[in-house]
Amino acid sequence: MRKRLKSAVIIEALVHILFWTFITLIPVLSHPENMPANLLFSPWHFVLINALLAVQFYLNAFFLIPVVLNKHKRIGLYFILFLISFVTIHIIIRQSHPQVHFGRLPGTYGIPPRPPFFAGFSLLPLIAISAAGFAYRYLADQFRTINQEKDITNASLVSELAFLRSQISPHFIFNVINSVVALSRLNPTLVEPTLIQLSKLMRYMLYISDEEKVTLKDKTDYLLSYIELQKLRFQNMVKVTLNFDVGIPEKTIEPMLLIPFVENAFKHGTADVNSATIDIVMQSDHKILAFMVQNSYNPHHQTHNGDHGIGLANVKRRLELLYPAKHTLTINQSNNTYNVNLQIQLK
Numbered sequence: 001m002r003k004r005l006k007s008a009v010i011i012e013a014l015v016h017i018l019f020w021t022f023i024t025l026i027p028v029l030s031h032p033e034n035m036p037a038n039l040l041f042s043p044w045h046f047v048l049i050n051a052l053l054a055v056q057f058y059l060n061a062f063f064l065i066p067v068v069l070n071k072h073k074r075i076g077l078y079f080i081l082f083l084i085s086f087v088t089i090h091i092i093i094r095q096s097h098p099q100v101h102f103g104r105l106p107g108t109y110g111i112p113p114r115p116p117f118f119a120g121f122s123l124l125p126l127i128a129i130s131a132a133g134f135a136y137r138y139l140a141d142q143f144r145t146i147n148q149e150k151d152i153t154n155a156s157l158v159s160e161l162a163f164l165r166s167q168i169s170p171h172f173i174f175n176v177i178n179s180v181v182a183l184s185r186l187n188p189t190l191v192e193p194t195l196i197q198l199s200k201l202m203r204y205m206l207y208i209s210d211e212e213k214v215t216l217k218d219k220t221d222y223l224l225s226y227i228e229l230q231k232l233r234f235q236n237m238v239k240v241t242l243n244f245d246v247g248i249p250e251k252t253i254e255p256m257l258l259i260p261f262v263e264n265a266f267k268h269g270t271a272d273v274n275s276a277t278i279d280i281v282m283q284s285d286h287k288i289l290a291f292m293v294q295n296s297y298n299p300h301h302q303t304h305n306g307d308h309g310i311g312l313a314n315v316k317r318r319l320e321l322l323y324p325a326k327h328t329l330t331i332n333q334s335n336n337t338y339n340v341n342l343q344i345q346l347k
Contacts, residue, residue: 020050020054023050023053023129024046024047024050045096048096049093049096049125052089052092052093052096053089053125053126053129055085055089056085056086056089056126056129056130056133057129057130057132057133057136058133059085060082060085060130060133060134060137061133061134061136061137061140062137064078064081064082064085065078065133065134065137066137066141068081070141082130086126086130089126090123090126093126176198176201176226176229179194179229179230179233180194180195180198180233182233183232183233186233187235190232190233193232194229194232194233197225197226197228197229197232198229200225201222201225201226201229212254213252213253213254213255214252214253214254214255215249215250215251215252216246216248216249216250216251216252216253216284216289217246217249217250219253219255219258220244220246220249220282222259223244223258223259223262223280223282224242224244226259226262226263227240227242227262227280230266234266234270234276237270237276238266238269238270238276238277238278239275239276239277239278240277240278240279240280241277241278241279241280242280242281243279243280243281243282243283244280244281244282244283245282245283245284246282246283246284247283247284247285247286248284248285248286251284251286251289251346251347252346252347253289253344253346254318254322257315257318257319257322258282258291258342259311260311260312260314260315261291261293261312261315261340261342262280262293263311264293264311264312264338265278265280265293265294265295265338265340266278266295268295268297268338269295269296269297269338271297271298272298272300273296273297273298275296276295276296277294277295277296278293278294278295278296279292279293279294279295280292280293281293284346286346287345287346288343288344288345288346289342289343289344289346290341290342290343291340291341291342291343291344292339292340292341292342293339293340294337294338294339294340295337295338296336296337296338297333297336297337297338298336299333299336316329319342319344323344323345326344326345327342327343327344327345328341328342328343329341329342329343330342
C-alpha cells in the first residue's frame with residue numbers, strides 16, 4: 001500500500017513538472033526565428049509570468065475548490081475569492097510587462113511587427129490555467145474516489161479470504177481427528193504411526209498455512225502426509241494411485257487449497273463402496289498446475305453430517321478470490337465415479 005502511494009506521488013510530481021515545463025516553453029517556441037532580439041522578453045519575465053499562473057492554478061485546484069467549495073459548500077464565497085485572485089493576478093501580469101517599443105522596422109513598409117507572446121497580455125492564458133485547475137481537481141477527485149472504492153473492495157475480499165482460511169482449518173482438523181478415532185477402534189497398533197503423521201500435518205497447519213503462499217514442494221509433502229495417514233486408516237479397503245510430477249517445486253500457490261478435494265475423495269469414496277479406488281494426479285510446469293482427483297462412490301449413500309460441503313464450497317470461493325479468470329475447475333459424476341479437474345495459472 002505504501003509503495004503504491006509513493007509511486008503515485010512520484011508520478012503526479014513528474015506530471016506537474018512536465019506540465020509547467022511545457023507552459024514555460026510555449027512563448028519561447030512561439031517566437032519567429034527572425035524576430036529582433038530587442039523585442040524578446042528576459043527569461044526572468046517568463047519565470048514571473050509562469051509563477052503567477054502557477055499561483056492561480058494551485059490556489060484554485062488545492063484550496064478554493066477542495067476546501068471552500070467541496071468541504072464547506074460555500075459557493076458564493078468560492079466565486080468571490082476566485083474572481084479576486086483572477087483579477088489580481090491578471091492586473092499584476094499586465095503591470096509587469098516591460099515597455100517595448102513596437103516601431104516600424106526597415107523593410108516592413110509601414111507594417112508594425114507582431115508583438116511577442118505576452119505583449120499586451122490577454123486573458124486567454126489565465127483563463128486556460130484556471131480551466132486546467134478545474135479539470136485537474138475534478139480528475140484527481142474521481143481517481144481518488146475510484147481508488148478508495150478499490151481499497152474498500154480489496155479490504156472486504158481480504159477479510160473474506162481470512163475468514164475462509166480460518167474456516168477450513170477446524171474443518172480439516174475435525175476430519176483428521178475422526179480418522180484417528182476410527183483407526184483407534186479398528187487397529188489400535190497403528191495409532192502411534194498415525195499420530196506421527198498427524199504431527200506432520202499439524203506442523204504444516206501451524207507454520208505454513210498462515211503464509212500467503214506455499215511452494216509446490218511443501219504442498220506435495222503435505223498431501224503425501226495426509227494420504228499416508230488415510231492409508232494407515234483404510235489399509236487394504238481402498239486402492240490409492242498417485243502420480244506427482246512437479247516440474248518447478250519453487251512455484252507457489254495458496255495453502256490449504258488442494259486438500260479439500262483429497263478429503264472428499266477419502267470421505268465419500270470409501271463409504272459403502274466395494275473395491276474403492278482413489279487416483280490423484282498433480283503435474284506442473286512453469287505456467288500451469290494441473291490437479292486431478294478421481295474416486296469411486298456409491299450414489300445411494302448419503303451423508304447426514306451437518307458440515308458436509310464446507311470444504312468444497314470454501315475452496316471454490318477461495319479460487320474465485322485468488323485466481324479470478326486464472327483457473328478452471330470442473331467436477332462431474334458418471335458411472336459411479338467422481339472426477340475433479342483443477343487447473344491453475346502459476347505466477
